[in-house]
Amino acid sequence: MxxxxxxxxxxxxxxxxxxxxxxxxxxxxxxxxxxxEIELNGxxxxxxxxxxxxxxxxxxxxxxxxxxxxxxxxxxxxxxMSIKNSLAGIPFGGAKGGVKVDPKTLSPEELEELSRKYxxxxxxxxxxxxxxxxxxxxxxxxxxxxxxDEYEKIKERHEPGMITGKPIVLGGCKxxxxxxxxxxxxxxxxxxxxxxxxxxxxxxxxxxxxxxNFAKMAYDEGYKVVAVSDSKGGIYDENGxxxxxxxxxxxxxxxxxxxxxxxxxxxxxxxxxxxxxxxAALENQITENNVENIKARNIIELANGPVTPEADKRLFExxxxxxxxxxxxxxxxxxxxxxxxxxxxxxxxxxxxxxxxFEKMMKENYSKVYEVxxxxxxxxxxxxxxxxxxxILDAEKARGRI
Ligand code: NAD
Numbered sequence: 001m002x003x004x005x006x007x008x009x010x011x012x013x014x015x016x017x018x019x020x021x022x023x024x025x026x027x028x029x030x031x032x033x034x035x036x037e038i039e040l041n042g043x044x045x046x047x048x049x050x051x052x053x054x055x056x057x058x059x060x061x062x063x064x065x066x067x068x069x070x071x072x073x074x075x076x077x078x079x080x081m082s083i084k085n086s087l088a089g090i091p092f093g094g095a096k097g098g099v100k101v102d103p104k105t106l107s108p109e110e111l112e113e114l115s116r117k118y119x120x121x122x123x124x125x126x127x128x129x130x131x132x133x134x135x136x137x138x139x140x141x142x143x144x145x146x147x148x149d150e151y152e153k154i155k156e157r158h159e160p161g162m163i164t165g166k167p168i169v170l171g172g173c174k175x176x177x178x179x180x181x182x183x184x185x186x187x188x189x190x191x192x193x194x195x196x197x198x199x200x201x202x203x204x205x206x207x208x209x210x211x212x213n214f215a216k217m218a219y220d221e222g223y224k225v226v227a228v229s230d231s232k233g234g235i236y237d238e239n240g241x242x243x244x245x246x247x248x249x250x251x252x253x254x255x256x257x258x259x260x261x262x263x264x265x266x267x268x269x270x271x272x273x274x275x276x277x278x279x280a281a282l283e284n285q286i287t288e289n290n291v292e293n294i295k296a297r298n299i300i301e302l303a304n305g306p307v308t309p310e311a312d313k314r315l316f317e318x319x320x321x322x323x324x325x326x327x328x329x330x331x332x333x334x335x336x337x338x339x340x341x342x343x344x345x346x347x348x349x350x351x352x353x354x355x356x357x358f359e360k361m362m363k364e365n366y367s368k369v370y371e372v373x374x375x376x377x378x379x380x381x382x383x384x385x386x387x388x389x390x391x392i393l394d395a396e397k398a399r400g401r402i
Contacts, residue, residue, distance in 0.1 A: 014384040037119040049097040052078040055395035059095025062136025069098035087388035119150040128161030135165040161343035164336040173339035177227030181213030183331020186362040203227040219243035234269040235261040279306035301325040316379040324381040
């Protein structure tokens, strides 16, 4: 997502909300942009940590290691985190970090060195009450563990809440691992409660953390998952796939297409005639080129940005119900929020308490957005953005900044 995309969404939602010049100015401004260069083995890698807005609380957002990372991208993603955190109703602003590097070219020792150097470069702008990083593309709990260790060494104190997505033994939260899919699944059941048909068919694109866990939850609850796919392609069975067996094959052979079922392409899975299409792989999957072929009645965006803005408009015109990423995959940030609270209080919640609280938050957030969608006749994405923006602006006003 480039910043132009962010600006176009902001413009569309601002028109709908009737925002003033000063409100738009606040939303288009950044609280902090810090850039550094990290030296490793004679190479210099550009690195960033950017906070878009912190009116609601400390910055919160992942750190990405990827060759395409740019300032434009980190800015866009930090804006997007402000929106997502605000909509989720949690006390965080939006932030993002990144290093322009191809981590696949680094040895494990170099990866650790890079992660520690990132903290040495940015420790002054992060902290549990300032800006709280997490994993993102090509970063993971192991890297979060190294980063926590480096940070605590520099500060000469323990502060596990300075980063989330940590290994469990360092204060990570077990619940976080499946919270993204769980949130999407709760929304799926909310939609189901509003439609007549109950014997629904589901197709899931992507069989990683988000996609597999969603498919597994649906399968365990007796729903019919007729198709799944990964980067190699997809499989289809009109009577429903046994997700446990598919997972076994995926673990043994590396791909779902080795499972004994009808093979379909990744293009075909998107165009299946199903009640629910779960997008859990990559960005830009439904575009101007295939939007007219989409036959699913409902789409849940577990992946970030899987539908382009042009395609989004057409889906709305065609009456296809789309739950936008900022709502559908917000279970992940809510899981991180639970981890942060536990770290700050030094306590550990019962998992039954976390599950109950999580479900309540997801349902309330979904119904808030749905109400605006019904009331104003706008698409779910516009409804979600408007609520998120309103909460940020209310916090800005309460601080006397507008
Ligand atoms: P992952 O790497 O675990 O899984 C990605 C899956 O997509 C893999 O099965 C891969 O084979 C598949 N894939 C890749 N290219 C594909 C293609 N062309 N067609 C079909 N499948 C393809 O990643 P993940 O954590 O499951 O994340 C998936 C998406 O969800 C990403 O957009 C991510 O940003 C988003 N997301 C994930 C979380 C989370 O907590 N895991 C939170 C928020 C958003």
